[in-house]
Amino acid sequence: MDKRVKLDVNGTVTEFPVIQGTQGEQGIDISRLRERTGMTTFDPGYVNTGACASHITYLDGDQGILRYRGIPIEQLADRSNFLETAYLLIHGSLPTSGEFHTFQDAITRHTMLHEDVKRFYDGFPKDAHPMAILSAVTGALSTFYQDSHDPTDPEQVNISIYRLLAKLPTIAAYSYKKSIGQPFVYPKNSLEYCTNFFHMMFSVPTESYNVTPILAKTLQRLFILHADHEQNCSTATVRLVGSSYANLFASVAAGVYALWGPRHGGANQKVLEMLEQIHADGGNVDKYVEMARDRQNPYRLYGFGHRIYKSYDPRAKILKQACDDVLAEIGLHDPLVDIARQIEAIALQDDFFLTQQLYPNVDFYSGILYKAMGFPTNMFTVLFAIGRLPGWIAHWKEMMADSRVKIGRPRQIYTGLRHRDYVDIHERTAGASSS
Numbered sequence: 001m002d003k004r005v006k007l008d009v010n011g012t013v014t015e016f017p018v019i020q021g022t023q024g025e026q027g028i029d030i031s032r033l034r035e036r037t038g039m040t041t042f043d044p045g046y047v048n049t050g051a052c053a054s055h056i057t058y059l060d061g062d063q064g065i066l067r068y069r070g071i072p073i074e075q076l077a078d079r080s081n082f083l084e085t086a087y088l089l090i091h092g093s094l095p096t097s098g099e100f101h102t103f104q105d106a107i108t109r110h111t112m113l114h115e116d117v118k119r120f121y122d123g124f125p126k127d128a129h130p131m132a133i134l135s136a137v138t139g140a141l142s143t144f145y146q147d148s149h150d151p152t153d154p155e156q157v158n159i160s161i162y163r164l165l166a167k168l169p170t171i172a173a174y175s176y177k178k179s180i181g182q183p184f185v186y187p188k189n190s191l192e193y194c195t196n197f198f199h200m201m202f203s204v205p206t207e208s209y210n211v212t213p214i215l216a217k218t219l220q221r222l223f224i225l226h227a228d229h230e231q232n233c234s235t236a237t238v239r240l241v242g243s244s245y246a247n248l249f250a251s252v253a254a255g256v257y258a259l260w261g262p263r264h265g266g267a268n269q270k271v272l273e274m275l276e277q278i279h280a281d282g283g284n285v286d287k288y289v290e291m292a293r294d295r296q297n298p299y300r301l302y303g304f305g306h307r308i309y310k311s312y313d314p315r316a317k318i319l320k321q322a323c324d325d326v327l328a329e330i331g332l333h334d335p336l337v338d339i340a341r342q343i344e345a346i347a348l349q350d351d352f353f354l355t356q357q358l359y360p361n362v363d364f365y366s367g368i369l370y371k372a373m374g375f376p377t378n379m380f381t382v383l384f385a386i387g388r389l390p391g392w393i394a395h396w397k398e399m400m401a402d403s404r405v406k407i408g409r410p411r412q413i414y415t416g417l418r419h420r421d422y423v424d425i426h427e428r429t430a431g432a433s434s435s
Helices: 034-038 073-081 082-091 099-110 113-123 130-144 154-180 193-202 214-228 235-244 248-260 265-278 287-294 316-329 335-347 349-354 362-372 377-400
Strands: 004-009 010-018 026-028 057-060 065-068
Touching: 004 034, 010 034, 026 113, 065 073, 065 082, 065 316, 065 349, 073 214, 073 316, 073 349, 082 099, 082 130, 082 154, 082 193, 082 214, 082 377, 099 154, 113 130, 113 154, 130 154, 130 248, 154 193, 154 248, 154 377, 193 214, 214 316, 214 362, 214 377, 235 248, 235 377, 248 377, 265 287, 265 362, 316 335, 316 362, 335 362, 362 377
Parallel strands: none
Antiparallel strands: 004 010, 010 026, 057 065
């Protein structure tokens, strides 16, 4: 028998169906709430609102579980590569050898940017944030590739997917080269995806450049771990913008802007800045832990706690080991890593952190890894965007194929002034407009 929920509004009882996901999670279908009761829900931040049904990513914050299309993130990070994971997210299953070769080849052959796109970079100031450039140029791609705007045409969608996956690393690398005054480096089709990105970022025309395999592997792992995370702020933004039938370039550009915020993709930069602050203050970890424990003190330790995870973020466990491997390989002793480990050791045994469910999250180690690999701080969120791109594409594509989807249009509870009459300007007094 179908489970239903009864809502009693001033004696009038209305029933609503309960829907259930494949992992047992349940939700009340209130899609006809306003029609039947004249009421809406009030849910700031949508923390209790399921805006869609999705086949893509399963996340259990209490148990620390993250799966892409049913496959545990631990297996993908250990055995897969980024483009294979992208294929899995976008198309729903792991590719065969032939399917992967076709997918990889299509992306490889679209890595170059239209030469006129490079002129955009001349208009940006040297100190422009790479995320601003990334979003602006991504949105501008729709003007250069007007043959693939129709979200209902599978062929046009596919070519847009190839172009975005191929060109986002090139756009990102060019933004870095612009900031340091070096010439742009063209992509090399002979190189693997992450190796090619390192090449465009750090090589110069005057000398040869080789990428250490462990760095390429670690960047693959970082991209995989960031590839999707269910209905986060930027993914929800891509879905909302895409619900208007905006093209994929425009929808992804909006996602980049949403990711830029320090509460979302910019958090790993905050972690690194925090560790640098503690190091500059003599490495006194206890002092800053005490400040974080003090409820009257606004200070907080970045990289701990998560909106969804109430246990150890599974991505953080993987990155902790990756951090050890990378630092050992390149022979770098980073005092910031020592500080991070001290903080983590305290947090995992301290009653305050445990009762508040403040476990290390993915941002705690990702910034240290990016820094160790040579990326400047202002590129951290850009790297996050490259990694999250397959998830954005997958959700946009899934939404476009869902017949139940309507244009996003949240309701509100109006709390402003009631009716009042217009007053001519010469009759108005100061402050009267807000009374």
